[in-house]
Amino acid sequence: MGSLCPKQKLTVTVTMRVLPRSVSQIDCELPRRSLTGCCVVETMEEVQPPVTPPIDPNGKRSEATLLDLCEKVLSLEGSVCDEALKLFSETKRILSANMANIGSGTREEVERFWFAFILYSVKMLLTVRKQVDGQSVSGDNGFNLCQILRALKLNIVDFFKELPQFVVKAGPVLCELYGADWENRLQAKELQANFVHLSLLSKYYKRGYREFFLTYDANAENTSANSASYLPDSYRFGWLLFLALRNHAFSRFKDLVTCTNGLVSVLAILIIHVPCRFRNFNIQDSSRFGKFSVKKGDKDVDLVASLCKIYDASEDELRKIMDKANNLIETILKKKPSPASSCKTDTLDNIITDGLTYFEDLLDESSISTSLTTLEKDYDETVCNKGELDERVFINEEDSLLGSGSLSAGAVNNAGVKRKIDSLSSPARTFISPLSPHKSPAAAKTTVTATPVSTAMTTAKWLRTVICPLPPKPSPGLELFLKSCDRDITNDVTRRAHVILEAIFPNSSLGDQCAGGSLQPVNLMDDIWAQQRRLEAVKLYYRVLEAMCKAEAQILHVNNLNSLLTNERFHRCMLACSAELVLATHKSITMLFPAVLERTGITAFDLSKVIESFIRHEDSLPRELRRHLNSLEERLLESMVWERGSSMYNSLIVAKAPLALEINRLGLLAEPMPSLDAIAALINFSEGSSNHVQKPEACPGQNGDIKSPKRLCTDYRSILVERSSFASPVKDRLLALGNVKSKTLPPPLQSAFATPTRPNPGGGGETCAETGINIFFTKINKLAAVRINGMVERLQLSQQIRESVYRLFQRVLAQRTSLLFNRHIDQIILCCFYGVAKISQMSLTFREIIYNYRKQPQCKPLVFRSVFVDSSQGRRQGVLYITLLSFK
Secondary structure (H helix, E strand, O other): OOOOOOOOOOEEEEEEEOOOOOOOOEOOOOOOOOEOOOOEEEOHHHOOOOOOOOOOOOOHHHHHHHHHHHHHHOOOOHHHHHHHHHHHHHHHHHHHHOHHHOOOOOHHHHHHHHHHHHHHHHHHHHHHHHHHHOOOOHHHHHOOHHHHHHHHOOOHHHHHHHHHHHHHHOHHHHHHHHOOOHHHHHOHHHHHHHHHHHHHHHHHHHHHHHHHEOOOOOOHHHOOHHHHHHHHHHHHHHHHHHHHHHHHHOOOOOEHHHHHHHHHHHHHHHHHHOOHHHEOOOOOOOOOOHHHOOEEOOOEEOHHHHHHHHHOOOHHHHHHHHHHHHHHHHHHOOOOEEEHHHOOOHHHOOEOOOOOEEEOOOOOOOOHHHHHHHHHHHHHHHHHOOOOOOHHHHHOOOOOOOOOOEEOOOOEEOOHHHOOHHHHHOOOOOOOOOOOOOOOHHHHOOOOOOOHHHHHHHHHHHHHHHHOOOOOOOOHHHHHHHHOOOOOOHHHHHHHHHHHHHHHOOOOOOOOOOOOOOOOOHHHHHHHHHHHHHHHHHHHHHHHHHHHHHHHHHHHOOOOOHHHHOOHHHHHHHHHHHHHHHHHHHOEOOOOOOHHHHHHOOOHHHHHOOHHHHHHOOOOOOHHHHHHHHHHHHHHHHOHHHOOOOOHHHHHHHHOHHHHHHHHHHOOOOOOOOOHHHHHHHHHHHOOOOOOOOOHHHOOOOOOOOOOOOOOOOOOOOOOOOOOOOOOOOOOOOOOOOOOOOOOOOOOHHHHOOOOOOEOOOOOOOEHHHHHHHHHHHHHHHHHHHHHHHHHHHHOOOHHHHHHHHHHHHHHHHHOHHHHOOOOHHHHHHHHHHHHHHHOOOOOOHHHHHHHHOOOOOOOOHHHHOOOOOOOOOOOOOEEEEEEEOOO
């Protein structure tokens, strides 16, 4: 292995070549996989010919196959078939150029995936377009995603694994055909989140059902012939009742916590109505309830309170949801309700009946089949043809439609019957971020291996018991700081909180009374949900803001924090962080990150400035929420802060003036943050018109439009389950991670949000921009060090190579910063590995580097399939030379 002389200056050139659309396959892992995209990383000795022949140039055979699928298999109306053929015609060149990257790479399977993408896009986007144009859509096009996948013999997991490539590659075509806001209306991320939630909830329900009921008929020989099927029928009844709750009684913001409360309420209804001989417990000895049972006197059990204690649910919420479920049973199944206290049945023995409702013959063996048929029909009429998932498939884990394998690069796993989703986000696993302060050892202790659902319920309990009791206004301690500024800014702070949180959690349209077949007024349900979330977020905001003010006053030795507390950007970041934690607690599927950035008008770089302080100043923050903020910070640093429109560039042109020309040439600067009045006007203008985030590029000419960085690639990472650990430690001389809280006080926050050109109050002759960029670069280097270490361990390289790669990355960041513009830091890290390997004369190919990178927990295929290429520099051949300067 060659070595590097300390004084030697070496240059390694890594070529990234844009290949013709018909030839873009370079094998980097297995024969069926390849590096493709808008550009690829290429070395001469690794280029191989394509392994998969492209689609026939005219696409006639494929078009005929698609037409048969639409007309004969799915029986679609003519306009839908025409639209599908049109979209296929517009994207067949893209398909031909990317065949080796989809599925197994075989023509037949690639076509099936592409047809699925086409039909799903037409289903979602054509329907919305017709609704906007005022045209009627017969039966809402009459098909859904599950029907598409069954017809094409695909499963849901594989569909979501391959969909991001279609979204990125076909995005320009979809934008041209369906408008700039096509991605919001496609709802791909929301649908994937819904799938993950339902996967988890179905397992949660299955465990709960088995806790309380038999899985077989123990007395079958003494009962009727139909009783052997009763247990699976009652199991299915519970799931269908839960789906009816989701679709009729819950708001459109379906979150995991509310849905879990719904499942617990269903279990309570089943316990009350399923015949005692099918129970798996005896309520008199409470063996199944154990220490969690809540009794009145010596024998009667408070069923609702006991279930709440077992599942960390809110008793008030559970009783409200049970009332909604009872109303649905009365409305849909036409059953007559009776107070449980007036009913004499053995299923109510030893249960406190106050406040409970009983339905005669609801789950009797003679009537359960009729109830199932009615619930199935209601589901068909309400949801099944809305373009979404058929949620009934989750009751059967053996259904091949669910699929197996991995979703989103090591984040969410669904592996058939034996898959272990629940273990992936267990708080029992250690999570240490190199970017955020270390928590106390006591907070890290746990005795129970939790599931994602139970962890969400525990986190919601923290929000309910610690934050909700607080007043929805500044405390006396916070008011003291607000009044100690140059003027009393209390009203400004409270008004801003009201406007920003209303932008994040908007009210529904007053004219939208019912939607989607719901039996409840949709706007009322949505407004209640939004109001509850706003209250939680504002209480958390005031609590953490007060703690920050106390810490800042200690650092500066003054109570007048005018510079910080009058900074608009700082408060919006704090409000966004509070709202994001509330959303992360409830795990809503319709408001996924970066929704809070887009609705508050801030950028990823802005938010990255407060995350560490937020964690530091809220000691009670649950482990799961700390993990969530750590993961967000990592996402921000790895790519989002480098995107066009990031406010990082506004600081960078001050801190590193020579980069100003390149930044301006690429148009990277952030636009001015919209005023609070503009956001308030936007809320009043379009309040509740959509429950989805409206991205700025969707309406570029609208007044009051909130600008945010344009996302070049959709991020389909973990929706629910975040990975729980970074790589193992690296030597101190390489990292100096600084996980443990420093005894020295951190720099004051006010300098982080000051005007970039302003001198740093801390002295040293630096501007605030230079101080901020230095802190930002330190975080980038720490994150890169951890990822480099993970790759080194996986590749089993030496400590010398580890340090060489790390120093090379540091040099690129400091001296060739423009290489990171519009790119992902992992792209630079991979090039650093290859550069050092070549300099050191190692037999490490780029194919091996990519192969091992795929196994890293943070891996996203788009990192090496789509690389930004600046073609405006006169490189007509389409070649980007990334020059990595090594050592002197």
